[in-house]
Amino acid sequence: MKKQNAMQLDWIATARTLSEALPYLQRFNGATVVIKLGGHAMGSDEAMRSFARDIALMSQVGVNPVVVHGGGPAINDMLAKLDIKSEFVNGKRVTDAATMDVVEMVLAGLINKRIVAAINAEGGRAVGLSGKDGNLMVCKQTDPALGYVGTPDRMDTTVLRTLFGARMIPVIAPLGVGENGQSYNVNGDTAAGAIAAALKARRLLLLTDVAGVKDDTGAVVTELTAPQIRSLTEKGVIAGGMIPKTETALAALRGGVRAAVILDGRAPNACLLELFTDHGAGSIIRAT
Ligand SMILES: Nc1ncnc2c1ncn2[C@@H]1O[C@H](COP(=O)(O)OP(=O)(O)O)[C@@H](O)[C@H]1O
Numbered sequence: 001m002k003k004q005n006a007m008q009l010d011w012i013a014t015a016r017t018l019s020e021a022l023p024y025l026q027r028f029n030g031a032t033v034v035i036k037l038g039g040h041a042m043g044s045d046e047a048m049r050s051f052a053r054d055i056a057l058m059s060q061v062g063v064n065p066v067v068v069h070g071g072g073p074a075i076n077d078m079l080a081k082l083d084i085k086s087e088f089v090n091g092k093r094v095t096d097a098a099t100m101d102v103v104e105m106v107l108a109g110l111i112n113k114r115i116v117a118a119i120n121a122e123g124g125r126a127v128g129l130s131g132k133d134g135n136l137m138v139c140k141q142t143d144p145a146l147g148y149v150g151t152p153d154r155m156d157t158t159v160l161r162t163l164f165g166a167r168m169i170p171v172i173a174p175l176g177v178g179e180n181g182q183s184y185n186v187n188g189d190t191a192a193g194a195i196a197a198a199l200k201a202r203r204l205l206l207l208t209d210v211a212g213v214k215d216d217t218g219a220v221v222t223e224l225t226a227p228q229i230r231s232l233t234e235k236g237v238i239a240g241g242m243i244p245k246t247e248t249a250l251a252a253l254r255g256g257v258r259a260a261v262i263l264d265g266r267a268p269n270a271c272l273l274e275l276f277t278d279h280g281a282g283s284i285i286r287a288t
């Protein structure tokens, strides 16, 4: 009897959560949401399934989700297997011709297809592509010292809008193309920010392996402003991989994105919690 009561309470809570989601479902109906899945957030098969389910659900309820992924750790593993040395300068991988081949193989091949398959296994209709397809992300060389590392220069979102029209979910590897057809390696956060700005997305969700942006006491700052980001960066509290993430968020807002959120992609249903509940998740930075 007691057990049944506990179950009934669970059902009531589930129904309440669904009901609470209604205004958010209405607000995000037809909205474009760009989700960057970092290599460190990919984790286990279970975490990938939870992510894929969230994306399939978003699409089902009328959101246009666009997934942009990283894959730094998997590139490192493959380079190590092939005995190719690799180094990072200011968070960017120095990319010679041999490294570029491996980056393209891992990102557009292994990682991209793993995510596409996971979303489709949950009933979504995902299509894998890279910034080279449909000239989505035409790049310039960032700095000759970094080799084939690209900075997005010209975006053409026709291919993405075509997929939205067919209710398909684009899953994008962060590769760019030069005017001459050369492949470029683009940091995943940078690519997601450029794509979100080109689409004037309602939200840019940057999924990583921490609960959000932490202040000097170690607490997650749930609502972040540009001046706070500047001050935390000057103090060295925002450091390492969090610097490109906050910079990407600010650049995306300047480019017309309504809000960017940095959140833990390993937490179950992280995207749904952020978009469709009163609770929210992670650190949100809004356009002012
Ligand atoms: N102020 C901060 N708040 C949260 N994380 C921070 C902060 N400063 C630095 N970091 C680091 O940034 C990392 C996220 O960046 P990164 O490892 O590049 O992620 P990803 O691979 O998901 O793109 C966190 O794991 C954390 O170690």
Ligand SMILES: CC(=O)N[C@@H](CCC(=O)OP(=O)(O)O)C(=O)O
Pocket: 037, 038, 039, 040, 069, 070, 071, 072, 073, 075, 091, 092, 093, 103, 149, 150, 174, 185, 186, 187, 188, 189
């Ligand atoms: C230029 C550059 O550094 N590109 C990245 C692309 C992958 C990426 O950004 O992966 P995460 O999001 O998992 O870090 C790289 O070669 O590792």
